Amino acid sequence: MKALILVGGYGTRLRPLTLNVPKPLVEFGNKPIMLHQVEALVEAGVRTVILAVSYMSDALEKEMQIHAKRLGIEIIFSQENEPLGTAGPLALARKHLAGPECNEPFFVLNSDVISDYPFAKLLEFHKEHGKEGTICVAKVEEPSKYGVVVYDKSSGLIHKFVEKPQEFVSNKINAGMYIFNPSMLNRIEERPMSIEREVFPYMANEHELCCMELQDFWMDIGQPKDFLKGMCMYLTSLRQRSPEKLLKGSNIIGNVLIDPSVKIGENCKIGPNVVLGPDVVIEDGVRIQRCTVMRKATIKSHSWLESCIIGWESRVGKWARLENVTVLGQDVNVKDEIYLNGVRILPHKSISTSVPEPQIIM
Amino acid sequence: MNLKAVILVGGPQKGTRFRPLSLDLPKPLFPIAGFPLVHHHIEACCRLKEVTEILLIGFFQPNDALRRFIQRERQEFGKSIIYLQEYTMLGTAGCIYHFRDVITNGSPDAFFLMFSDAFCDFPLQEMIQFKEKFMPYLIMTVEVPKEQSLHYGCAGINLTTSEVVHYTEKPDTFVSCDINAGIYLLNIDIFENIGVLFQNKHRPSLSDTSMEEVMLHVSHQNVYKPESTMGRISLESEVLPRLAGSGKLFAFRMDRFWLNIKSAGSALYANQAILELYKSSHPERLSDLPGCKGNVYIHPTAEVDDSAVLGPNVTVGAGVVIGQGARVKNSMILDGALVKAHSCILNSIIGWHCVVGEWTRVEGTPTEIDPNAPHATTDNFYLFDEQGRLRPSITILGRDVTIPAEVVIRNSIIMPSKELGRGFKNQILL
Numbered sequence: 001m002k003a004l005i006l007v008g009g010y011g012t013r014l015r016p017l018t019l020n021v022p023k024p025l026v027e028f029g030n031k032p033i034m035l036h037q038v039e040a041l042v043e044a045g046v047r048t049v050i051l052a053v054s055y056m057s058d059a060l061e062k063e064m065q066i067h068a069k070r071l072g073i074e075i076i077f078s079q080e081n082e083p084l085g086t087a088g089p090l091a092l093a094r095k096h097l098a099g100p101e102c103n104e105p106f107f108v109l110n111s112d113v114i115s116d117y118p119f120a121k122l123l124e125f126h127k128e129h130g131k132e133g134t135i136c137v138a139k140v141e142e143p144s145k146y147g148v149v150v151y152d153k154s155s156g157l158i159h160k161f162v163e164k165p166q167e168f169v170s171n172k173i174n175a176g177m178y179i180f181n182p183s184m185l186n187r188i189e190e191r192p193m194s195i196e197r198e199v200f201p202y203m204a205n206e207h208e209l210c211c212m213e214l215q216d217f218w219m220d221i222g223q224p225k226d227f228l229k230g231m232c233m234y235l236t237s238l239r240q241r242s243p244e245k246l247l248k249g250s251n252i253i254g255n256v257l258i259d260p261s262v263k264i265g266e267n268c269k270i271g272p273n274v275v276l277g278p279d280v281v282i283e284d285g286v287r288i289q290r291c292t293v294m295r296k297a298t299i300k301s302h303s304w305l306e307s308c309i310i311g312w313e314s315r316v317g318k319w320a321r322l323e324n325v326t327v328l329g330q331d332v333n334v335k336d337e338i339y340l341n342g343v344r345i346l347p348h349k350s351i352s353t354s355v356p357e358p359q360i361i362m
Numbered sequence: 363m364n365l366k367a368v369i370l371v372g373g374p375q376k377g378t379r380f381r382p383l384s385l386d387l388p389k390p391l392f393p394i395a396g397f398p399l400v401h402h403h404i405e406a407c408c409r410l411k412e413v414t415e416i417l418l419i420g421f422f423q424p425n426d427a428l429r430r431f432i433q434r435e436r437q438e439f440g441k442s443i444i445y446l447q448e449y450t451m452l453g454t455a456g457c458i459y460h461f462r463d464v465i466t467n468g469s470p471d472a473f474f475l476m477f478s479d480a481f482c483d484f485p486l487q488e489m490i491q492f493k494e495k496f497m498p499y500l501i502m503t504v505e506v507p508k509e510q511s512l513h514y515g516c517a518g519i520n521l522t523t524s525e526v527v528h529y530t531e532k533p534d535t536f537v538s539c540d541i542n543a544g545i546y547l548l549n550i551d552i553f554e555n556i557g558v559l560f561q562n563k564h565r566p567s568l569s570d571t572s573m574e575e576v577m578l579h580v581s582h583q584n585v586y587k588p589e590s591t592m593g594r595i596s597l598e599s600e601v602l603p604r605l606a607g608s609g610k611l612f613a614f615r616m617d618r619f620w621l622n623i624k625s626a627g628s629a630l631y632a633n634q635a636i637l638e639l640y641k642s643s644h645p646e647r648l649s650d651l652p653g654c655k656g657n658v659y660i661h662p663t664a665e666v667d668d669s670a671v672l673g674p675n676v677t678v679g680a681g682v683v684i685g686q687g688a689r690v691k692n693s694m695i696l697d698g699a700l701v702k703a704h705s706c707i708l709n710s711i712i713g714w715h716c717v718v719g720e721w722t723r724v725e726g727t728p729t730e731i732d733p734n735a736p737h738a739t740t741d742n743f744y745l746f747d748e749q750g751r752l753r754p755s756i757t758i759l760g761r762d763v764t765i766p767a768e769v770v771i772r773n774s775i776i777m778p779s780k781e782l783g784r785g786f787k788n789q790i791l792l
Contacts, residue, residue: 022691057771159753259668267686267687267703267704284665284669284687285686285687285703285704287704287720287721287768301687302687302688302689302704302706304704304721304723304768318689319689319704319706319723321706321770337689337691337706337708339770339772354725356787
């Protein structure tokens with residue numbers, strides 16, 4: 001089977017992290033986002049993954065080829081020369097997705113979405129109802145942020161889509177995970193096209209589009225606030241599926257995921273909802289909750305962190321306090337006793353004054 | 363030379379800018395660098411062999427704290443120290459005139475007059491030498507930036523003779539950068555000068571009175587002015603302007619640090635300055651614990667964990683407990699407070715018996731001293747600016763405040779006996 005992942009462009013909403021690392025490679029739960037998706041696809045029987053990108057990144061290509069080899073699959077890069085929107089890239093990759101010998105349905109995913117990826121179930125449901133396409137829908141707290149789907153509960157047939165409704169319509173939104181029959185490609189031209197506005201409505205009118213409700217967790221982690229929310233959901237799911245992967249200890253509260261190489265000092269209080277990457281050092285007396293700390297970062301003694309993303313190789317000083325979705329890029333140095341509240345700091349900066357109100361530090 | 367010292371300590375209606383700290387303890391007893399404010403004045407006076415007696419004049423009821431303090435000082439220094447209570451407001455000259463019999467008892471040649479708010483490295487010996495015999499009245503002055511001078515008494519000084527030729531209290535426009543530092547050395551005949559004024563107030567004769575005094579007389583007859591202001595004579599507004607230019611008032615210009623302790627911010631700055639002075643005057647008072655940086659005073663009964671880091675400019679009071687890995691910088695921790703593990707206290711005053719929870723951050727904004735201006739002193743500004751916004755200031759926790767763990771208290775003033783449930787920023791909590 002085949003799958004196409006819409007990787008897109010520069011990942012600007014996840015800056016400053018994406019200034020140094022292409023978004024698909026940013027580690028989520030200690031594994032590149034992309035790898036979560038690819039591994040789940042492989043488990044459902046996918047053997048060819050097409051990455052639809054708008055610019056080529058050597059780092060991404062190299063990394064993905066390593067994983068391709070390891071998983072025994074083929075990874076193809078399909079690069080657009082001009083922005084093709086959310087549907088155009090499918091037309092561009094037509095020859096990879098379908099052909100005379102290949103009549104199987106293929107998966108399409110947004111690269112920002114994390115979930116338990118029920119691809120096998122999706123395939124089954126899709127084959128059962130026999131329509132041209134199936135999309136996943138997720139139940140969310142704030143549907144107007146995304147784009148709401150109105151559908152028939154029993155058959156799953158979609159009636160219509162409503163963008164940013166002004167009154168409550170439904171709390172189910174397009175989750176950015178689809179499966180299509182190859183015939184669907186006839187609806188797309190190789191030009192900038194939006195799948196939500198120029199393809200789905202027509203399929204819905206022709207009663208050729210169904211949806212499947214996601215039962216487990218789902219999140220679009222394209223921005224730091226949602227990245228952290230998604231992290232909490234992922235850890236909760238991990239607790240249910242593979243609790244042995246989570247850390248236990250007298251100084252551990254709730255769900256904490258660490259790489260085996262992490263060093264934690266004395267008198268710390270870690271968690272709930274913390275992810276610590278390879279070679280991270282947490283010194284004595286640190287309190288950290290609802291944070292992701294990337295590879296080789298150091299958190300010095302007696303500091304207090306809540307709802308932060310600490311970039312690779314960064315250092316947080318002693319008695320520092322970081323909170324309210326503070327994001328440090330790669331190699332940021334925060335001095336002792338500093339207070340950062342909702343601050344985004346670009347890579348390689350040294351911070352020696354507190355920033356008590358949300359700001360971006362360049 | 364036979365001298366006395368008179369220290370004016372104010373009263374509960376005075377020093378309101380020092381609240382909430384002065385709600386529980388008279389301001390003159392508030393600890394600076396580990397010892398009550400006015401102890402530093404008394405100590406400086408007692409160092410002089412010429413000083414035979416120290417008189418404290420104020421409005422405070424002589425309560426336990428004040429009585430015990432005076433007793434301790436008497437025992438420590440072995441000199442006569444007496445507290446005289448004023449019952450009615452008599453003004454800064456009026457009150458010393460009222461007690462002139464006590465002051466002149468024993469026939470001193472002169473006396474130091476000091477305001478307890480005036481805080482510096484008291485140059486009393488130098489003032490004695492400077493005055494010698496030909497300066498009847500010596501006033502200490504300091505130089506401050508132009509803008510700040512308007513808040514004080516301004517002296518126009520003849521730099522060759524050191525005579526004060528002009529004096530205006532709190533002018534509306536700029537007069538001089540040399541201001542009245544609140545410390546005087548006065549011959550006892552000052553009481554004659556004040557006496558003249560006193561007589562004029564009660565029996566004005568139209569021939570030698572100013573327009574002001576006529577109005578006063580008139581209003582007295584028509585009962586415009588309230589009774590309580592009758593008989594008030596102000597040293598600064600009434601006596602000094604008359605003495606200026608008469609060949610009797612001279613200035614001792616002091617160039618070391620000086621400040622007027624009006625607000626908690628200035629108390630913290632005074633703390634810093636006195637701790638620095640301890641290096642030469644009382645080096646045994648500075649802690650040499652490994653976890654201390656810069657000047658730190660720790661009361662012998664305080665318990666400080668080995669891993670805590672204190673300083674610079676920190677004082678820790680009696681019975682204080684500082685937990686593991688705590689950080690205290692540029693702050694005062696008053697008696698009986700409990701600072702729990704990993705907390706961080708910056709630019710704050712933690713009141714008596716407060717509790718600061720684990721990992722909590724208590725932070726204030728220190729008063730800015732202009733480093734470029736000569737002898738700039740702390741601006742004792744009011745809490746709110748012209749737009750009605752609360753100015754960032756040091757954080758003060760009144761007596762008995764409990765702060766939970768893991769929160770931030772920033773630029774806030776918390777009244778006594780509050781138990782907080784969350785963090786606060788830029789607020790006054792009643």
